[in-house]
Amino acid sequence: MSFDLALFSSKLRRCREQFEKSLVEVTTATGIPENILAALENGERQPTGDEVLIFADYYLCDYQFFISNERVASFDQTETLFRRYGEEFSKEDRWAVQEFLFLCECEEFLLKLIQTNTYSTFSFLKRGNNYRGQGKEAAKALRKYLGYASNEVPMNIYEDFRSLGFHIFRRQLGNSNISGLFIKHPIAGKCILVNYSEDVYRQRFTTAHESAHGILDDDREFVISLKTDKKKDVEVRANNFAADYLMPPEFLENIPDCRVWTSEKAIEWASKLKVSTEAFANALKSANFISEDVERQIKAVRVPKRLKVDPELPESLSLGSRQRRQELLKIGLSNFYVGLCFDVYEQGFISAGRVAEMLLVSKHELTEIASIYGRTIRYGN
Structure with missing residues (x-):
């Protein structure tokens, strides 16, 4: 050629x-x-x-x-994305998207190296034009596919959607109007970016929301979720999917006195479900368990920040380790991805220099990261 x-x-x-x-x-x-x-x-x-x-x-x-x-x-997708939504992406956020897609490519490459990318194949056939109903039916079908009981609440949603072959990274973006992004990468496949700047409970909801786009809008090259676009049909569908996946109506129905609420009770159950009170109120109203007045009352309260724990920042870590890991999460380095990089390195498939590249850090920083995660870099490799 x-x-x-x-x-x-x-x-x-x-x-x-x-x-x-x-x-x-x-x-x-x-x-x-x-x-x-x-x-x-x-x-x-x-x-x-x-x-x-x-x-x-x-x-x-x-x-x-x-x-x-x-x-x-993914050049064609991102070029179109930035051309169409240019005002939403600062120079820094454009580069953040590029680094996110690089991590997705690396993750796919690493999984293939150790032959663990045997994903479950889930597909959903959309019927009719009821977007809200499509989202709910898709959530119900996926829950059944993954073996959840009708009233069982999924806790590790990152693991759930990774098992379907989705590459999920949380990455800090400067624009708070962007909740998340789905891109169908030509090599890595379905890639999900969640804005790490958001509340940790909101990040869980966004993960399910963007994964809905990966399931229900996979004929598109990309979908960006803007808070100002939440009334669009595809966003309504993804929101209903996320709500029913995280908060199945059968679970809500079994909450004691599910039609009677106080601020304390709303905070208690929203915290148990690891969702915002806004999402919780929306789900209760959608299931016809509460009135619009009660919905507004629940949305007016907030789950205290002290009750919200990032699943990748356990309290068992020292303060210094938690702070450093959080810095890494802000640039997209999940525990899953970092662990995968070191696993493949320890099996001799890649060099320490390649690990540093894949983690977007210098070789000096790599030694520090290895220490934080209880790993070792062999001298001279």
Whole structure:
């Protein structure tokens, strides 16, 4: 296959523009002089093999993306996403999305290396045009598929949806209007980003919500969930899926005096379900257990922050370890993903340097992270 200089130049320029990088910024990060960058982007110079690898490393993608027509990167999806919702994504958030997709690719690669990506296959056939009903029926079908009793409440939803082959990462975004994002990556598959800036209970709901998009909207390249768009049909459907998956009506019905509520009782049961009082009130109203007045009363109270514990930040950790792990969570490094990286490293499939790349840290920081997670980096590897 002959090298297409025009294709390479176009992708290189569009990448820089997509992430709002200046020539100076790219030069500083890559070490490639500004005049050479300009010549490469204008198709006036053919890149060396090393330069292609440097650009692939910088933009966190497979080098083949720059030199072939193969779909080995999510560039088309993100380019369309940022063009359509450009005002919602700051320069920092655009790069956060790119790092998130890089982690998804790495996770898929690692799972294949140790042959544990034997996912359960779940599909749901949508019938009719009742979006609310589709969401509820899909939630009921998935709960049955995963073996939950009709009134059983799922607690580890991250594990539930990972078992379906979804790549789920929580990542801090600057825009609070973005709850989450679903992208169908050409290599990694279904990728879910949850805004870590949100309340920890809200993050659980968003995970189920975005996973609903992965199940019910998988004919789309991407779906972004904006708080200002919650009345859209696909958002209504995803919200009903998330509500019934996390708070099945059969469970709500078995709550003692499920039609009588005080502020204390609402906080108690919302906390047990690990959902916000707003989501809890919506579910009770949807099941016709409460009036609109009671719904407003429940929404007016809040579960105290001290009762909310991030599942990846157990209280058994020291304060220092919890703070450091939280910093890592903000850039998308879940306990599952970090553990997977070290597992594959310890089995000899990848080097310590590759682990550092996959964790978006320096080799020095890698030693610190290994210590936090009770792992060891072998000297010289």
